[in-house]
Amino acid sequence: KAGVTQTPRYLIKTRGQQVTLSCSPISGHRSVSWYQQTPGQGLQFLFEYFSETQRNKGNFPGRFSGRQFSNSRSEMNVSTLELGDSALYLCASSLEPDRTTEAFFGQGTRLTVV
Amino acid sequence: GEDVEQSLFLSVREGDSSVINCTYTDSSSTYLYWYKQEPGAGLQLLTYIFSNMDMKQDQRLTVLLNKKDKHLSLRIADTQTGDSAIYFCAESLAASGTYKYIFGTGTRLKVLA
Numbered sequence: 001k002a003g004v005t006q007t008p009r010y011l012i013k014t015r016g017q018q019v020t021l022s023c024s025p026i027s028g029h030r031s032v033s034w035y036q037q038t039p040g041q042g043l044q045f046l047f048e049y050f051s052e053t054q055r056n057k058g059n060f061p062g063r064f065s066g067r068q069f070s071n072s073r074s075e076m077n078v079s080t081l082e083l084g085d086s087a088l089y090l091c092a093s094s095l096e097p098d099r100t101t102e103a104f105f106g107q108g109t110r111l112t113v114v
Numbered sequence: 115g116e117d118v119e120q121s122l123f124l125s126v127r128e129g130d131s132s133v134i135n136c137t138y139t140d141s142s143s144t145y146l147y148w149y150k151q152e153p154g155a156g157l158q159l160l161t162y163i164f165s166n167m168d169m170k171q172d173q174r175l176t177v178l179l180n181k182k183d184k185h186l187s188l189r190i191a192d193t194q195t196g197d198s199a200i201y202f203c204a205e206s207l208a209a210s211g212t213y214k215y216i217f218g219t220g221t222r223l224k225v226l227a
Binding site for chain 1 (some may be wrong): 149154155156157158159202204214215218220
């Protein structure tokens with residue numbers, strides 16, 4: 001069974017550009033969550049999607065958005081990139097948005113904004 | 115407020131026990147988790163504990179929860195070099211009909227041979 005796949009693995013963008021990251025969950029998983037990991041702030045929750053609906057959102061500006069497709073694949077978009085957006089973006093999938101269900105993480109997309 | 119704190123580094127000798135500590139601020143959290151992140155990899159759920167439990171043991175891992183002090187610890191017995199990784203403590207909080215997760219900054223465990 002394939003794990004959570006995030007593409008691309010690495011990305012370099014310039015300030016002001018926008019970026020779209022993709023996450024393919026494990027087959028059969030319907031819940032996808034996104035996290036931003038930085039050395040200074042640690043791991044912070046961005047948003048969670050289930051059945052194509054955003055169920056929860058962390059404290060990030062509106063430049064960060066996401067969506068989920070009918071096949072449970074999810075994308076997140078960051079517009080008007082800032083240097084501080086440089087981070088590892090992790091996606092996690094689980095069968096249901098249940099706290100006791102194991103969430104499987106992808107390897108992440110490392111975004112560098114220059 | 116919502117905050118989870120961990121010490122940044124821990125170094126132990128192979129074969130010794132490791133204890134990674136975590137404190138959290140929100141008393142409404144009902145589940146607390148430990149995740150492991152190896153270099154270049156995503157996070158792997160090691161174990162979780164429900165807030166009405168004091169202890170949970172799973173092979174080499176022992177989780178202790180002191181709800182009064184809002185303190186969580188992960189003990190790894192007979193630590194091996196393969197245990198070298200970053201360990202994240204996390205809590206789940208109810209929010210708008212679902213749950214959100216607050217992670218600590220991670221503790222980098224280095225196991226010396």
